[in-house]
Amino acid sequence: MSDQIKHECGIALIRLRKPLEYYKEKYGSWTYGIQKLYLIMEKQHNRGQDGAGVASVKIDLAPGKRYFDRYRSNQSTPIKDVFDNIRQGIAHADKSLVTDPSWAKENVNFAGELYLGHLRYGTFGNHSIDFVHPVMRANNWRSRSLVLAGNFNLTNVDELFNRLVELGQHPKDFTDTVTILEMMGFFLDEENQMLFRKYKNEGFNNKEISKLIESNLDVRKVLEIATKDFDGGYALAGLIGHGDAFVARDPWGIRPANYYIDDEIVVVASERAVIQTVMNVPAAEVHQVKPGTALIIRKNGDVSLEPIRVPQERKSCSFERIYFSRGTDKNIYLERKGLGAGVVNQVLKAVDYNLKNTVFSFIPNTAETAFYGLVEGVEKYMAEQKKQQIIEANGNITQEKLIEIISERPRIEKIAVKDVKLRTFITQDENRDDMVAHVYDITYGTVNAGVDNLVIIDDSIVRGTTLRQSILRMLDRLNPKKIVVVSSAPQIRYPDCYGIDMTKMGDFIAFTAAIELLKDAGKTDVIDDVYQRCKAQQYLPKEEIINHVKDIYRPFTDEQISAKIAEILRPADMKADLEIVYQTVEGLHEACPNDLGDWYFTGNYPTDGGNRVVNTAFINFIEGVNKRAY
Template identity: 25%
Template sequence: MCGILGLLLHDPSIDAASEIAEGLSLLQHRGQDACGIVTGGPKGRFFQCKANGMVRDVFDSNAIARLVGGMGIGHVRYPTAGSAHHAEAQPFYVNSPYGIVFAHNGNLINTGSLLHFMDADAHRHINTSSDSELLLNIFANELQKTGKFRINEEDIFTAIGGLMAQAKGAYACVAMLAGFGIIAFRDPNGIRPVGMASRAAAGGRDWMFASESVVADASGFGGWEDVRPGEAVIITRASVSRRQVAPPAAFAPDIFEFVYFARPDSVLDGISVYRSRMAMGDALAEEVRRVLAEKKIEVDVVIPVPDTSRVAALNLAQQLKLPYREGFIKNRYVGRTFIMPGQQMRKKNVRKKLNAMALEFANKNVLLVDDSIVRGTTSKEIIQMAKDVGAKQVIVASCAPPIRFPNVYGIDMPSRYELVGHGRTVEQISDAIGADLVIFQTLPDLISSVRQFNPAIASFDCSVFTGEYVTGGVDAAYLDHLERLRADNVKGKAIVGDVAVLEGKGGGGARDTSGSEGASVSGSGGPVNGHDDTIGLHNTWKSS
């Protein structure tokens, strides 16, 4: 899972970098592995800074000062496959044709055939294991076909349509063309989110693309609209152009965005994440009431597993007329555990992240409410923590059904065999995590909890619960391949040689072995909108 952001200021003399960095900090929950910004400055020149680490650490005042220009692209990342090396931090860049910067959230499912095409037919070199770089080069290849000195919106729409005809999977993308403007597009099923907003500026309007609406709200942008599935949007300082460039497909946003990933103060595809989680709590309360009556168990207190489940837990407690208490105190300086590489690291960090207050657990039957149970590592540790401080019984209620299948669209649920729900009954899951009882939300109730706020969405991608993948093309052989790529014991090993490699292609590539700040590399790019100035990628690699 990643967060993407594009910003175009109407006044090109105002640098966009500081505002992009602030926006990325609001998307930090979507990726804590690496972050990057590339800005477009005078004469079509690009300025770049990216590194492993958190936004607040990478983008200090010195880094921001070197990012010149009134438009730019930003990205926060955690890797779902392959390398965690900073050479794969986004945005990516190619200097031919025209100079393109690109950031992507999602995952492709046909990378093998696309890589062969890039090598055998397009003759474009893919330098990392990231399918984001692959998507960028598909886009670049489609633009290259125009053979034009100047390109226009029509050429870009055609190129994105060609990309969508080839790429299969989930992708929400933002891009920037040197001296031209910013672009966003979304896969035909709309699996991953991206939207747009604007605000008044002297003489015109500023424009923003972002993964979630909260970024626009915090930055004073209004009129938030989701980029539609299969749609491309091109924004320059002179115009805004939108077009459906892919044939109609089933609109199926990933329901797990609402369960876990998105911030509660965001609105995705017309649905308030906060309201949907309230509804999840209401629906889960009915299932909990039924199961507790059947098992003849009485609960003394409802305690959420912070933070994502708080909204649902509060509504559940109100419906069941039970006390709601904060039993866990969270250390806010430890990242999300289920996106950490390695089970041992996840287990170790749970107790660094949460501390149980004995006062709320001692001699009580406790109902813990969590958003979901993925690997079970976190749940097992939390349940043991509750028992260590005196809980008599620990019942777990999950806002999501059992997760039994891997996510292939950009969320790090890699191996079927790492998922505690795979091949287990509810009773076996309960035993595996050490709970006295586990109660899961039903899938129809989960879908209803989200869909009621936008009935126009006929379906959601629920593949982690059902194993039914909306794009097709996912079989046992593909899952085996994906699991090998994503396995915990290989993540981070597939680095790009032993040096950091800059992503300037087509004559602009260079190696940086210093790991220091201030390195720069220039490459020759094609002319855009009539000028043929050399496009320089001024690059800052921060030590990771």
């Protein structure tokens, strides 16, 4: 993606179902769980580079022994920092005893049966260590202690915050992380208290009651009550101090969660392919936590899948398929190729079907798979053209001409090269624009000057800043006749509120283009009307709000908006013709039929809070308020 955006975080959970001695005997070390956790987190490093954290629980330690361990980092290489800390603890232990699993469990940090890891992308604001997961709510009762990590964004934090206040709490911060932790913690306390009263009435003493609570805690009920009013996308993973654990997924399946279970281990991760690789298992053995469902792992190692919310129409995030997830997953790889194939007809039209004088390439590196799909689609078109030429020759064709026909193929070149190290040097000083222009370099001699078209595919175009400041200028140095920039994703028109760093209307080049088209057409009354209608429902309950911002785009075709985007992004000194081609929403769903979350393209939000967010974002744009819309 040429426009870098931050996105969903990554979760990793490990539950060892055997004693540590088992792993020492079979795998040579009791650190088997730590090693698997490290691999899962490292292979999901694409999901978060602002921070990382790990927590562990040691089950059934004697009182006075530390059963919770946690370490978090917001250093430049947070995963390395976290696991260096864990390894140092092991290295500094008594060398003659550290290999003994029983001794290690009582004396070495992170020598436990339960592990929770998190990778953070700070989509908004504060990058301090306090905002790095896992977050913790400690208590002297193990069954009341909670560690939580997640991939989530809620649209109604204000409502949930007020509910906590009404319950008598005084939350320390106004964030969805604190709100979710305190909401979960409150109802975990309530469940503990209910069981305490029950067993007290039955005549048990307090020490006996603690053990009974740990054996009978209803985690499903806690999750059901705590998440009842959540509006947003979430995959929440938690450890409870006595040894229960859970992973809960939102009712629309917006945020991903996958799991694998055998008699030795339970593994949960954000991405399926990561589990396949780390555990060396086929895709059929890795399953998704279903929407509105919680995977619950009991202290004794039993595992169940329990409904906690009524499942809604599945609206899993299509950006996972387009960009965020690792492309090593079989389905994601094929879907990305399908996205590239889906724009072939538009690309052929853009180059006037002149493939002899057209060079194809991609913007490194996440668009590479879509590029393969585009090229395969062009090859299919060319194969059909070759067949027609041969048929029309009716056998009257020379060997030389036949070889010429069958030798034709798409012209593929490595055009754009990204200078990664250069990007780290760029600052916010007065020379920034000039520096940004050199983030990408080009391969000279690949294009016939003044003759060839140059087709470059990207996986999405959000703001277009890098295109305008760097890529188009660099490509123009090759002197192509025409540059066609292709987005394998549709036009991004609306803010996200479920985990992606896309929240301000003014950041979307498609929105800017629509506003400019309205002004060009003398239809500024449409802008004013939408603003007034958004303001009129600003304080309504989220369930009553309608997305009026759709009316900004309604007067124009996709092609008109794309043409205006090209006009806006075109550098003043650019010589080549420029056309920008976008995937259609229909093409997106054809390529990714099982992941229909498309609100950033269509404005069709799966939750009521999404409509409130988009209207607020539009109001902020009109009023010049530069802040997130929720």
